Amino acid sequence: xxxxxxxxxxxxxxxxxxxxxxxxxxxxxxxxxxxxxxxxxxxxxxxxxxxxxxxxxxxxxxxxxxxxxxxxxxxxxxxxxxxxxxxxxxxxxxxxxxxxxxxxxxxxxxxxxxxxxxxxxxxxxxxxxxxxxxxxxxxxxxxxxxxxxxxxxxxxxxxxxxxxxxxxxxxxxxxxxxxxxxxxxxxxxxxxxxxxxxxxxxxxxxxxxxxxxxxxxxxxxxxxxxxxxxxx
Amino acid sequence: xxxxxxxxxxxxxxxxxxxxxxxxxxxxxxxxxxxxxxxxxxxxxxxxxxxxxxxxxxxxxxxxxxxxxxxxxxxxxxxxxxxxxxxxxxxxxxxxxxxxxxxxxxxxxxxxxxxxxxxxxxxxxxx
Numbered sequence: 001x002x003x004x005x006x007x008x009x010x011x012x013x014x015x016x017x018x019x020x021x022x023x024x025x026x027x028x029x030x031x032x033x034x035x036x037x038x039x040x041x042x043x044x045x046x047x048x049x050x051x052x053x054x055x056x057x058x059x060x061x062x063x064x065x066x067x068x069x070x071x072x073x074x075x076x077x078x079x080x081x082x083x084x085x086x087x088x089x090x091x092x093x094x095x096x097x098x099x100x101x102x103x104x105x106x107x108x109x110x111x112x113x114x115x116x117x118x119x120x121x122x123x124x125x126x127x128x129x130x131x132x133x134x135x136x137x138x139x140x141x142x143x144x145x146x147x148x149x150x151x152x153x154x155x156x157x158x159x160x161x162x163x164x165x166x167x168x169x170x171x172x173x174x175x176x177x178x179x180x181x182x183x184x185x186x187x188x189x190x191x192x193x194x195x196x197x198x199x200x201x202x203x204x205x206x207x208x209x210x211x212x213x214x215x216x217x218x219x220x221x222x223x224x225x226x227x228x229x230x231x232x
Numbered sequence: 233x234x235x236x237x238x239x240x241x242x243x244x245x246x247x248x249x250x251x252x253x254x255x256x257x258x259x260x261x262x263x264x265x266x267x268x269x270x271x272x273x274x275x276x277x278x279x280x281x282x283x284x285x286x287x288x289x290x291x292x293x294x295x296x297x298x299x300x301x302x303x304x305x306x307x308x309x310x311x312x313x314x315x316x317x318x319x320x321x322x323x324x325x326x327x328x329x330x331x332x333x334x335x336x337x338x339x340x341x342x343x344x345x346x347x348x349x350x351x352x353x354x355x356x357x358x359x
Binding site for chain 1: 249252253256259260291292297299300321322323324325326327328329330332338339340341342344348355
């Protein structure tokens, strides 16, 4: 214990009392006096201890309040109860709309494919009607565009809040934090080489693939140069 | 095309619309005997029941991918000679290489057109 954490002003009394206790049977009053003297002597140390402990606890309390504020700012309930379900519904609506439009367009195309062109007027009327049907079906694009914009807006909303949370609390990504389900999916993705559709400019084109397979005539097998070309 | 247009063709894709598109394209080419399956395992079962002249398969399906189907087909003595074309949006080089190593006969990158499908079928049958 550092010296400056003790009060030495009553040292003489303490020595006198200790001597008395050592030389004879200590009374209850002696013991109480001894305890009082020791408490007085250690008072500065306890004060110092209290101050630093108080500071630590206050710091922790402030951090908890700040964390609670940040968690509140995340609007996690708003996200999970409103924004994310809404985004899911928007995407489902997009899938439904594109599926419905594709179905209408294919119906028209199949009708045209099966049409009998021998009656020119009837054939022309049918073509006009089916082409109009295709135009109408294509109007889905405007609405799905708006729906996707709303989903993008939600993703940006989530991104802003998560980024602010991580930045303010200096959160570092924890390694191996994936769930068992996520690990299984990732393992399957790697084993089955599943990348999904590539963005424009990524991946290889049909011409590169054809080069690897030796062209359409299939005569020449791909050389190492052909394969190497795919990696550039 | 001197390909036997009467041979049965199996189209494997988990999207009904894509099956419908490929069916229509095959019909335009002249194939009329076309079956379909929604994933690799269903396709494998169908292949064990019927002798298909050509398999046209997507890659990304569940539970069994087209890549797994290809490897299963090539390791089965009764099926290994079946011509197999992969039609997929998986256009990374490693996918093409992996499919070729696994024994695919040709590889079509989505989106594709009727002429590409026709050319690849012709190529597989040596035209």
